[in-house]
Amino acid sequence: MFRNQYDTDVTTWSPTGRLFQVEYAMEAVKQGSAAIGLRSRSHVVLACVNKAQSELSSHQKKIFKVDDHIGVAIAGLTADGRVLSRYMRSEAINHSFTYESPLPVGRLVVHLADKAQVCTQRSWKRPYGVGLLVGGLDESGAHLYYNCPSGNYFEYQAFAIGSRSQAAKTYLERRFESFGDASREDLIKDAILAVRETLQGETLKSSLCTVSVLGVGEPFHFLDQETIQKVIDTFEKVAEDEEGEAGEGDAEAAAAPAEQGGGGAGDQDVAPMEM
Amino acid sequence: MTFTIPIDNGDSVKTAEADSQRTLYPYVTGTSIVAIKYKDGVLMASDMGGSYGSTLRYKNIERMKAIGKHSLLGASGEISDFQEILRYLDELVLNDNMWDDGNSLGPKEVHNYLTRVMYNRRNKFNPLWNTLVLGGVKNGESYLGMVSMIGVSFEDNHVATGFGNHLARPILRDEWRADLSFEDGVKLLEKCMRVLLYRDRSAINKLQIAKITEEGVTVSQPYSLKTFWEFKAFNNPTAGAEGSW
Numbered sequence: 337m338f339r340n341q342y343d344t345d346v347t348t349w350s351p352t353g354r355l356f357q358v359e360y361a362m363e364a365v366k367q368g369s370a371a372i373g374l375r376s377r378s379h380v381v382l383a384c385v386n387k388a389q390s391e392l393s394s395h396q397k398k399i400f401k402v403d404d405h406i407g408v409a410i411a412g413l414t415a416d417g418r419v420l421s422r423y424m425r426s427e428a429i430n431h432s433f434t435y436e437s438p439l440p441v442g443r444l445v446v447h448l449a450d451k452a453q454v455c456t457q458r459s460w461k462r463p464y465g466v467g468l469l470v471g472g473l474d475e476s477g478a479h480l481y482y483n484c485p486s487g488n489y490f491e492y493q494a495f496a497i498g499s500r501s502q503a504a505k506t507y508l509e510r511r512f513e514s515f516g517d518a519s520r521e522d523l524i525k526d527a528i529l530a531v532r533e534t535l536q537g538e539t540l541k542s543s544l545c546t547v548s549v550l551g552v553g554e555p556f557h558f559l560d561q562e563t564i565q566k567v568i569d570t571f572e573k574v575a576e577d578e579e580g581e582a583g584e585g586d587a588e589a590a591a592a593p594a595e596q597g598g599g600g601a602g603d604q605d606v607a608p609m610e611m
Numbered sequence: 612m613t614f615t616i617p618i619d620n621g622d623s624v625k626t627a628e629a630d631s632q633r634t635l636y637p638y639v640t641g642t643s644i645v646a647i648k649y650k651d652g653v654l655m656a657s658d659m660g661g662s663y664g665s666t667l668r669y670k671n672i673e674r675m676k677a678i679g680k681h682s683l684l685g686a687s688g689e690i691s692d693f694q695e696i697l698r699y700l701d702e703l704v705l706n707d708n709m710w711d712d713g714n715s716l717g718p719k720e721v722h723n724y725l726t727r728v729m730y731n732r733r734n735k736f737n738p739l740w741n742t743l744v745l746g747g748v749k750n751g752e753s754y755l756g757m758v759s760m761i762g763v764s765f766e767d768n769h770v771a772t773g774f775g776n777h778l779a780r781p782i783l784r785d786e787w788r789a790d791l792s793f794e795d796g797v798k799l800l801e802k803c804m805r806v807l808l809y810r811d812r813s814a815i816n817k818l819q820i821a822k823i824t825e826e827g828v829t830v831s832q833p834y835s836l837k838t839f840w841e842f843k844a845f846n847n848p849t850a851g852a853e854g855s856w
Contacts, residue, residue, distance in 0.1 A: 435720040
């Protein structure tokens, strides 16, 4: 991205028809630590990497329960993410109170997207610097959406956002066709494997990731460390055999983060508000 | 009895002008609604009368209406308030349809929405003077509920409003079964409506029966019940009291 004279205001178009402030907001999402979502017909799994400022501090919360049937994972400015989560919880509970029925997730993401769009068309506002992976249920089954600072939203079978998410996306692209009919356990395993891809060779431990599940007949909840570790144990042994292959994969994937912002040591350079 | 109550922001006590803005008494009213769940869904019966006090003034009022794809609403009480409620629900259904996303309002959602509306109006001392019956079927599940003008709301297998509470409910309690066929359900409702016709002075002999199933709503054409008045005691009513009429 080059600095130019059309990027001061979100309400200033560039001659090539771009709103640079919105694009810069999307950059902020790419700098945050990774969040991954995938869904089958009946379940949605959201997972993220736990990164702490320093060894002394705890990690930031990046996955939020919105309602029993909706959860959201964020990447980017977590403060913005928290505010939007509060908005989503408010919408969900108001709907529940009036209609005694869960808010369909598809309608919630449209409200969210409209809210984000407002910030791209007011000179006294700035776009939200956070990307949201919203997973939830409605009458037609399980859904996963990605909400962008631009006010766009897309539905996905599986997606990853944040730094080094390209590695996770590559993994998901290979496997997504099986997700629709996958069992709950397989879906969780795939999510954790996708998280592992973003760690680039760092040993996968249950303390490094947070995983949440929701599905038909299963309200949103987080998996505890023990459960996650058990899943990791099932494939870590197999991974030792694949070490040779994985070594080559890593070399390619390492090139990607260099573009995204800073390579392996990038996290220390990341501004405190972006995680 | 008159009393003044604070309304709006509670600072000042308002008088006659403000009173004309809120409901104090009903004017044109509908009488009972009786409804039951049956094998394939819900059956609801009402007559077509609108009373103006003790005058049976209007005789072609439809007090049951389909709401969206999955619900049927019946109302007793003030007819103009019922029409207002239909306008609110029209807007609700319209907005729901505009989403065009495969989700739709079921009877439970409509019932709860109405409960909120009725209760909030009651809290402002400006009630919608109705007792509403909401029945419907969605995804194979039947639903039947009631909301009163003060916001009392509940679900049951059979409900009745107005005089129906006193005259129809006992019959329903004795004779309702979970797997009633359509014919048996109609017979049961007609039995209740006949008692109401004999005993409720605001009932008229022109009724409709509405059915809602997974396929949708059908409201029957108006028809009348056969009644019997040839009781011996009616033949010479003053036999025991000469000189009276």
